[in-house]
Amino acid sequence: MSEGAPSPDKPMSTIPAEARAYQGHRAGVVSRVTANLLDVVVIVVVLAVCYAGWIGFRFLRDPRGFTFPPLPPLGLLVLLGLWLQMIYFAFTWVTTGRTYGGHVMGLRVVNFRGEKLRIWGAVVRAAFCVVLPVGLLWVVVSRENRSIQDVVLRSSVIYDWTARAPRAGRGSSQPPDFDTVATN
Amino acid sequence: MGDPVAGTELRRRGETPVAVDVVIGAAATAVTVGAVVSRFGWQLARPAVAVVARPPFVPVAYHPASLVPGLRSRGWSTRRAAERELVALLDRWVPLVVAAVLDRIDLTALVLRRVDLDAVIESLDLTRIVIENVALDAVVERVDLEAVVRRLDLDQIVAGVDIEAILNRVDVNEIAERVSIDAVIDRIDLIGLTSYVLDSIDLPEIIRESTGSVASETVRGVRMQSIDADQAVQRAVDRLLLRRKPRLAKQDRAELTASDDPSGENGTSR
Numbered sequence: 001m002s003e004g005a006p007s008p009d010k011p012m013s014t015i016p017a018e019a020r021a022y023q024g025h026r027a028g029v030v031s032r033v034t035a036n037l038l039d040v041v042v043i044v045v046v047l048a049v050c051y052a053g054w055i056g057f058r059f060l061r062d063p064r065g066f067t068f069p070p071l072p073p074l075g076l077l078v079l080l081g082l083w084l085q086m087i088y089f090a091f092t093w094v095t096t097g098r099t100y101g102g103h104v105m106g107l108r109v110v111n112f113r114g115e116k117l118r119i120w121g122a123v124v125r126a127a128f129c130v131v132l133p134v135g136l137l138w139v140v141v142s143r144e145n146r147s148i149q150d151v152v153l154r155s156s157v158i159y160d161w162t163a164r165a166p167r168a169g170r171g172s173s174q175p176p177d178f179d180t181v182a183t184n
Numbered sequence: 185m186g187d188p189v190a191g192t193e194l195r196r197r198g199e200t201p202v203a204v205d206v207v208i209g210a211a212a213t214a215v216t217v218g219a220v221v222s223r224f225g226w227q228l229a230r231p232a233v234a235v236v237a238r239p240p241f242v243p244v245a246y247h248p249a250s251l252v253p254g255l256r257s258r259g260w261s262t263r264r265a266a267e268r269e270l271v272a273l274l275d276r277w278v279p280l281v282v283a284a285v286l287d288r289i290d291l292t293a294l295v296l297r298r299v300d301l302d303a304v305i306e307s308l309d310l311t312r313i314v315i316e317n318v319a320l321d322a323v324v325e326r327v328d329l330e331a332v333v334r335r336l337d338l339d340q341i342v343a344g345v346d347i348e349a350i351l352n353r354v355d356v357n358e359i360a361e362r363v364s365i366d367a368v369i370d371r372i373d374l375i376g377l378t379s380y381v382l383d384s385i386d387l388p389e390i391i392r393e394s395t396g397s398v399a400s401e402t403v404r405g406v407r408m409q410s411i412d413a414d415q416a417v418q419r420a421v422d423r424l425l426l427r428r429k430p431r432l433a434k435q436d437r438a439e440l441t442a443s444d445d446p447s448g449e450n451g452t453s454r
Contacts, residue, residue: 028414
């Protein structure tokens with residue numbers, strides 16, 4: 001049977017045939033940068049919504065004396081955005097293994113066992129990514145498609161178009177078999 | 185004998201000399217006459233013979249007829265002895281004579297010329313003779329049946345079979361009733377078969393085509409394009425860095441076995 005052939009041990013893949021060969025492989029820089037840009041957009045949107053919510057709250061509290069509040073200083077906004085992004089990264093990596101940008105681009109963050117990151121691993125990696133986003137560019141020259149964060153924390157960002165995230169490895173010594181969808 | 189017609193007839197009969205037939209005719213006449221004379225003479229002489237054989241007034245012990253049993257017994261003994269001598273003589277001479285005769289004739293040619301072998305064979309019940317006298321099992325054991333089968337043109341034989349007629353005589357429904365469907369199903373790897381069929385028809389693709397939205401198609405396209413872009417960037421960078429071996433991009437297992445895999449087969453070499 002061809003690749004992706006289902007069997008009792010290898011459930012039928014819902015991934016398009018042309019993408020199966022890449023599943024489980026570490027993603028390249030284009031996919032990861034695109035996913036991160038989408039995540040930045042998400043953060044910006046969240047901040048904008050929060051700001052709009054704050055404005056609405058002020059309007060409801062004192063409609064007559066309402067005036068638009070001045071924008072917070074840019075540094076504060078950036079700091080707030082980075083902080084929010086770190087929480088967002090850590091939360092999504094622990095729960096589903098991927099951010100919204102990763103979801104759109106079909107990427108997932110896993111540890112060296114191919115499992116979802118544990119809580120502290122996710123927090124440290126999120127902080128690392130927020131503090132040193134340029135570390136992502138190491139993917140371009142890395143022979144293993146790893147960013148600096150991945151090299152230090154032994155994590156990986158892989159192509160994974162499946163909906164179900166791999167379980168966090170509590171006592172699980174068996175890494176997920178990416179060969180079910182990746183053959184080369 | 186002076187009849188000219190009879191003489192002509194005798195001459196016309198062929199190669200046998202006329203004298204031979206004359207002698208035979210005379211002998212036959214003599215025998216016939218002798219028989220008649222003897223029968224007639226016996227009729228006349230019987231009373232006299234009876235009187236001579238048992239004369240009156242003569243004791244029975246001296247009757248000539250009383251000599252008959254003794255003569256008969258002696259004659260019987262003599263005849264038996266003669267027969268034995270004759271048999272012994274025949275046993276000794278007949279083989280010699282027959283051998284000498286057979287040496288002087290071509291018996292095979294004689295049989296072929298004189299014997300109607302077809303009639304002989306037709307009169308024989310060969311089937312019964314073979315069944316009763318031939319050890320057919322021993323014959324079959326010595327036959328190389330495989331060689332015989334190899335020489336057969338089975339295709340031609342099968343072509344001559346009226347399979348349609350055979351099928352018409354077969355009650356498929358009755359056969360089907362005898363079949364244990366459950367046993368057959370138990371022997372089938374239904375899961376494997378189903379998986380093979382699903383894989384052959386690419387069910388996921390059908391589901392995607394029937395239910396996929398424009399958004400999911402767009403996402404799919406974006407993902408594939410990003411993967412292609414990743415590969416292109418990798419190839420370009422690797423070329424700039426003069427890398428000959430492909431990247432070890434496969435996660436986990438490749439990571440564990442990379443040091444054991446100098447061929448780099450686990451990498452993405454596209």
